[in-house]
Amino acid sequence: MSPDPRPLAVRVTGASHRYGGTDALRAVSLDIPAGASVAVIGPDGVGKSTLLGLVAGVKRLQAGAVQVLGGDMASARHRDAVSPRIAYMPQGLGRNLYPTLSVRENIDFFGRLYGQGAAEREARIARLLRATGLDPFPDRPAGKLSGGMKQKLALCCALVHDPDLLILDEPTTGVDPLSRRQFWTLVEGIRAERPGMTVLVATAYMEEAGRFDRLVAMDAGRVLAEGPTAEVLAGLGVATPEEAYRHLLGLGRGAALVMPPRVGRDGPPAIRAEGLTRRFGGFTAVDDVSFSIARGEIFGFLGSNGCGKTTTMKMLTGLLPASAGRAELLGRPITAGDLGTRLRVGYMSQSFSLYEELSVRANLALHARLYRIPEGEVGPRVEAALGQFDLAAAAEALPASLPLGIRQRLQLAAACLHRPEVLILDEPTSGVDPQARDMFWGLLGRLSREDGVTIFVSTHFMNEAERCDRISLMHAGRVLAVGTPADLARGHADLEEAFVAALEQAGAGREDGAAPAAVPAGPQPTARAMAPPVADRSLATSLGRIWAFARREMTEVLRDRIRLAFALLGPMLLLVTFGYGISFDVEKLPFAVFDRDQSQESRRLVDEFAGSRYFEEREPVRSDLEADRRLRSGELKLVLAIPPGFGKDLLRGHRPELGVFLDGAMPFRAETARGYAQGILGHYAASRGLAQAQGPEVRPRFNYNQAFRSAAAILPGCIMVLMIMIPSMLTAVGVVREREIGSISNLYASPATVGEFLLGKQLPYLVLGFASFLALVAQADLMFGVPVRGSLAALLLGALLYVAAATGLGLLVSAFARTQVAAIVGASILTTVPAINFSGYLYPAATVEGAGRWIGLGFPALWFQNISLGSFAKARAFGDFQLEFLMLSGFALLFLALAALLLKKQEA
C-alpha cells in the first residue's frame, strides 16, 4: 500500500467493540485520508455498521482510539465540536426521516438543527431539491415517498450543513436500480463540487464498490484488506470488487450460480391474477394487474420502489382485500379465512416481521408449531433450517441484536420451514450479502426444480432477476412487460439497461429527476479542515435547536388529528363525566325493618325512616337469618331491628334499644348511613316531644361550597388529575418511540445536546396541555357554574408550572422505559396512584398517613391541588401560593434534569 500524502480525516487505532458476549470489532485499525471516498465491504454482521457508528460518534467507544477530523471521538467536547462537520445516514430506508413531515419540512428541520438562518435554509433546500430531482414534490410527506426517493431525501438532510465527512450505511439497500444509479450520480456530483469532502460508505452491492477510491474489506470484525481500490484488486489478481470479495473469503473465483432448467409440470397455474386492482382512498396502488404463474416456476417481480409490488403480494396472501379483479392461489380463490391454503404458502414481508424478543431458535420453533409440523419433527426441522441458512452461530441471539442480512436470512428460513408449495417473497435478499444471496438462490432453485415449489419473488438485484424463469416489470401500479429475462433484455446491453430504459420510457426518470443539477458547494472543507474545532455553545444557537425540535414535534402533532382530538377533547369529556358522575350524596339506601313490636310507636318510627330521602323501604324482614341473608346478598344496606315492647318502654321512659345492622363493605356509606339513622332518630324523638334539647345549638356553616354540591368540590380536583395524566402521557411515548422507530439517531449525530432535545420535545406538549387546561377551566365555569373565585393569575401560573412538571415526568418515564408499552403503563400507574389517592382529591391530604403522606408531598399533584382548590373554591390570593409555585418549578426542573441524565447521547 502506498502512503497517501493527504492529511487524515479518520484514524482508527485498535478499536474493539462487543455487544453482550459477541465481538463486533476486533482491534480494527484504519486510516482514511481527507477527501477520499471509501467503500467498506464484507458479509453481514462483520462489524461494518459498528465501525461506521464509531467514526460518526453515535456509538460509545469501548476500546481503542478513533480520531476524526483532528480530534479524539472519546471526548464529548470534541464530538460536540465536530458533529456539525459530520453527516451520518443510518441503515434502513428513510430511517432518520420523519414520515408525516413533508420533503421540505424534513430538510428544513435539519437546517435549523445546524443553526442556519431562514434565507440560508431556503437557498440550500431549493438547491438540494433541484440537485436530487425532488423539487417537483416538496410538500409530499416523507412516508409516502418511494424507497429511492426516501434515500435521496435522507441524503439531502445529511448534506444540508455541508459536512466534511459523509458517512452512509448501506444507503442503496432495498433501492431499485434506476434510483440507485441516480443516487450515486448525485453523490459523485457533490464530490466533484466539494473535492475535500471525505465519503465513507458501507455497501452490499459489490458493483457499486468499484466507484470508490479506496476499499476496506472486512470479515469477522477484522479488516482483511485495505487500500486504493486498484491496488487492492491488483494485489489479489482480480478484476472486480465482487471477485475480490469472494477471493478474500476464500470462496473460489467465478463460482456463479447457474439455475438448472425448469421441468415442465402439468396442472392449473399456481397463482393467477386477473385485473387485480387496489385503491387506497383516491390513490391507485395496483392498477388492473394480470398474470399467471405455473407450478414450479420462479416468477420475478421488478420495479421501482412503491410501484405496487408489495401491495400485489399482500393481496395474494389475503392480507389486503382487492378493490377489484380476482386472484387464485393453487386453484382456489383467495379469501381471508382460508386456513387450508395458508398452510401451503410461505410469505416473507419486506420489513422484518418476526419477534424481536424471541431468540432465533425460538422464532423458528414457534413457526414450526404454528404451521402444524408434528411435535417430534420440530426439533430436527429447526436444526436443519439453522444449518441450511447458516444461522447456527446466532441461534440463541435476539433478532434485534443481529445485522439486517442475518435477520433476512432468519425470515427466509421461517418462510421455508413448513415446506410450502408456493413461496411469496417480498425483496427477500434486500440487505443480504452476495454469498448469502447465492446460497439462498441455490436453495430456491432446488425448491423449484426438485420439489416443484412455485416462487413469486420481488427483487432489485439484476443478477437475481436473470435467474428467474420469467419476470414482470412494474411501474406505478401497472405491469409494463412480462417475459423471460432474455426476451426482455433483447435490444439492450443487459437486463439492467432494459429495465432502466423501460422505466424511463414510462416516465419514472422524469418523476425521480434523472439528471441532477450540479450542487453549488459551500466553503471548501480543506480550508477549514485543520482549524481546531470549537463547539458553538451560544444561547442563540441553543435556542435555535430547541426551536427546531419543538417545531418539528408540533408539526407532527398537528398532522395527527386523532391524537390531537384525544388530547383536547378527552379531558373535556372526562370532566363532564366526573362532574355529573362523582357524588358523595348517599341517598335512597335500601333498608328493611325487622319489627318485633308492631306497635303504633314502632310504625311511626319506621314511617320516619321511610319518609326520608336517604332511605328507601323494602319488604320487611321476618327473622335474624333473613336479615343476615339479605344484607349478605347486598340487597339491603341497613336493617332496622325493633325489639318487642319498644313502644311501651319508650312511653315509660325506659330508653329502649333500637338495633341498626349495617353493611360495612363500603365503610363510607355505612358511616354515612349510621349518621343519617342517628339524625332521623333524633328528629323522631323531638317530634314526639320525648327529648328536650339541653346542649348548645351547633350551627354548621359550610365554607366555600355553601350548597354542599359535589361538583364544586370535585371539579378542581378532576382538573388536577387530568392535567397530570394527559400531559405526562403525551410525552411518555415521545423519546422511547423515537428509539423504537430509529429517528433518535438524529439526536446522536447532531450537535444538539440531550437537554435541547428534551426541551424541544416538551414545548409543544406544554402548549397543548395548557390549552387543554384553559378549556377545562372554561368548561367548569360555563357548564357546571364553578367559576374561579380566587386569583386567576395564580391558577394560570400554577397550571403552567404543573403542566411543565407533568410533561417533564412523561419525558423521565420515556427516558427510563425500554419499550412504548412499559412507558405507557409506567406513566399511567405512576400518575394515577398519587394523584387520586394522596393529593387531596377525594380524601383531604392532611388525613393521609404514612408513606402515602410522603408520596403526596413528593409529587406535583398535591401542590397543584392546593392552587386549584384554593383559587376555584377558596378565593385565595396570588401571594398565598409562593411555596406551591416554588415546589412545582422544582419538580419541573428535577424531572427534566433526571431525564437528561438518563438519556445518553450515544448508543452502546
Place this chain on the structure above:
Amino acid sequence: MARWLANVFRLGVKELSSLAADRVLLALIVYCFTFSVYQVATGVKTGVDNATVAVVDGDRSVLSARIADGMLPPEFRPARQMDRAGVDGAMDRGEVTFVLDLPPGLEADLLRGERPPVQLGIDATAMTQAGIGAGYVEAIVARETAALLAPGADGAAPVSLVSRVQFNPNLESGWFQAVMAVIQYVTILSILLVGAAVIREREHGTIEHLLVMPLTAGEIAAAKIWANGLVILVATGLSLLLVVQALLGVPVRGSIALFLAGAGVYLFATTSLGVLLATVTRSMPQFALLGIPVFLVLNMLSGATSPLEGMPAALRVVMQASPTVHFTSMAQAILYRGAGLDTVWPELLVLAGLGSAFLAVALSQFRAMLARSQ
C-alpha cells in the same frame, strides 16, 4: 378444537416470553400489586378518619376544655387550639377541615339553662368528611355538655341506638381500600397490556406475519387475552394472599377461589376491551390517549368511590356496560360478605356477556385495522 387450543397456547407462551423480556414492565406490575396496594390501604382514609379540627376557645372553661379533649382518634386528630385570626388561613390551606368556635360565657350560659349558639365552620370541599364529621362534632358537643350538666346520666336520649356494622365492625377503610386498589390495578394493567401488545405487533409488522399463517384473528386475540390475563390473575391472587390478607390483616370472609374465578371472567372482559381499543387506534400514542379516559372512567365510576345511586339516571344506565361496576359489586359480595356462587352468578353472567361483546366487535375490526394502518 384441539388445534385451536394448541395454537392459542403456543401464541400465548410467546406472549409470556415477550412480557418476561421487558424488565421495566415487570417491575411496574410488581410495584402495583405490592407497595402501591399497601400504601393506599394504610394511607388513605375514606370517611371521617384522622379529621383535622381546630378549636377557637373563647370560653376557657372546664366545658370548653372537655369538648376540645373529646375530639378523639381514630375519627379526629387531637384538636388544635387557635385564635380566630388564624382560622381562615388554616382552612384555606387545607390544614383544618372543621373549626369549632366556642364563644365566651358558653359554660355559664348553659348552666343558666340557656342555649347559646356555637359556630361550626366546615371545609365543604372535603366532601368525604364534611357531612358525617359535622354530625360527629355535634354529638361530641352534646355528650360533653350532658356529662357536665347531668353527671352520672349518660345523656338523655329517649332511644339508645345500638348499631352493628356487619363485615367490617370498626369501619376500617383500609379493608375497603386494599381490595379496591387491587381492582383498580387489574383494570389499568389488563387494558393497557393487551391493547399495547396488539399495537406493538402491528407497529413491528409481526401481526401481518401471523395473519398469513394458518391462524385466525380469534386465536391471536385469545392468546393475548389468556397470557396477559394469567399474569395479572396470578399477581392478583398473590397480592390478595400476601399483601391484603397476611400483611394488612384484612379478614377475607368469602372464598378466594371464587373471587379469583370471578377476576378471571372480569379479566376476559377488560382484556377484550383492550383489544377493541387497539383495533380502533392507529398508533401507540393514540392508544395511550384513548386508554386513559377509559380506565379512569371505569375506575372512578365503578361504584367503589362514588355510589352509582348518586349518578344521573342516564349515566347510571350507561355504566351498566362497565365491567368494573359489576366486578366491584361482586368482589365486595364475595370478599366482605362471604357471598357464594348462588349470589354472584348474575354478575358473572353479565361480565362474560360484556367480554364476548367487546371481543366480537374487536374481531370484526381486526382485518380492517390492518388496512387502516397502511
